Amino acid sequence: MLDMLSHSFHLLIFPGGLFALLLGLLLKGFDRKICARLQRRVGPPILQPFYDIIKLSQKETIIPDTANKAMFKFAPVFGFMGMMVAAMLIPVPGVWNGASGLGDMLMLLYLLPIPAIAFMLAGSASSSPYGAIGTSREMVLMFAYEIPLLVVLLTVALKAGGADGSEFSLAQVVAFQHENGSFGFNLSMLPAFIAFLCFIPGTMGVVPFDLPEAEPELLEGPLLEYSGPLLAMFNLMSALKLVVVMGLGVALFFPGTIPGGAVANLAWFIFKCFMLMLVSVTIVRTATGRLRTDQTFKFYLKYPSVLAYVSLGLTLLFK
Template identity: 60%
Template sequence: MTDIVKLILDLLVFPGGLFAIFFGLFLIGIDRKIAARLQRRIGPPIYQPFIDLVKLIRKEMVVPDTAHVQAFRLAPLLGFAGMMAAVLLIPITGVYQGFGHSGDLLVLLYLLSLPAIALMIGGSASSSPFGAIGFSREMVMMMSYELPLLLVLVTVALKVGLATGGIATFSLSEIVQFQLENGALLFDYTMLPALLAFLVFIPGNMGVVPFDIPEAETEIVEGPILEYSGAGLALFKLMTSLKMVVVLGLAITLFFPTPMGENFLLNLLWFFLKCLVLMVISITVVRTSTGRVRMDQAFKFYLKYPTVLALISLILTLLQG
């Protein structure tokens, strides 16, 4: 009984749910502020995403006449729910153990594709031609960034698995435990290419410039989320903020989960700091300093560089083991 209560609390209040939403929205607010400062603007206040949410919830939700109503209404919920579940699997060292047991890395991989699928369903259910274009682009984007992601995950799993005497371990807690004992994978030269590949994967998955092709505002006016307003749009914004936490948290878990000490709050702050630095490197700076690339360019880019980098890591790991 207490297990269930604890699980529900985990899901709704502390590492998942409310806390993760606050965490993600705060990160996005800081991202917007830093992006503005990099462009020599003043920028919105850091709490701007919260204000946007309150506003969106107070607005009316318009459903187009020609849309498939159920799919249109359920798509944002699907993406949001998937990300809520995914946050639960991310361990914060020294603060939270992570929910999963043996195969949570694989579960996380599947959950990570849910936001893109939700966008696809929403875009195609809205019956808008821009939504349909967004759908096909989202699909191509997903196909191009999933391969390097999978290779990186397999590399880390193999590395930890071979070192602990098995074949490959897909358990996040074992990966964290291994790194606590043998030092973070960030400082292992064989893992550096994989880390780079993951850094390149982040902007593609988060859909920011230069890889915001599915939601290109200036070409296809935000594509899949074009027809969403009010609460639906708010759910998509929440989904994006949770995805930010999941993707950054996953990178930290895989490569640098080292805690700051025993203190609970200090560890939480340390995790936040790591997220912040990673976000600035892989999202903010990238999106303020580049322009959008074409679909075929992005596809070729992802199949060339991150894939090769991840493969190098994989081969090095296999040679070592």
């Protein structure tokens, strides 16, 4: 019974649910503002993502006649729910070390592609040719960035397993790093960290890897036909995903804590998420243009995958 209550709390309030939503939207606001300032624009207010959600939720939803209506409505809900569950598994070091029975990296590996799958469902359900192209691009992109992610997670698991075996529980991974130092400062883990940094813009769908949405080419692709609350649902999904991916990065590579109790560590966690986003999302999307699908695929096979394998090899060698 108590277990149920605590799971509900983690799902709906902290670290998933309310906390993750607020943090995700805030991070998105900062992302937009900083990107604008880097381009010497004024940029929207930091709270703009919140205003967007409020506005969209009050609007009418228009569903195209030719769309598969059930699937069209289901896709954003599916993506949102998947991310809600994923956000619950993210440990906040020093505040909450992850659900010990649930916080498994393999589970996250299955939950993380859900937004991409939701996009594919949305794209094919909307019956727009742009949605169809977006769907096929999303599929290609997913295959490209999932490989480095898998290898990175494997490397971390082997490293955290110590001298023998492997450790797939995120809580244990964090605990191991608290004892033996963060992986981010470990030389043999450095290639894996860089591979993870490359994975982030791909999974977040930002320039240079925003192929499925690519506004000037595909007019937002799968999102083209969406409006109103359903679009807001997609926005919330991507805000949650931002927190999940950044939280995963913090847990995998920089779970260090600072003295000063839960409140200080919560601020520390938010700060780390922000810095990670700054490096891997904001600056990357400001400094680059969009790649083509074939170029993206080649990039992911060439660099992040190789880097991740190098880390895996080093970890196995010095075990």
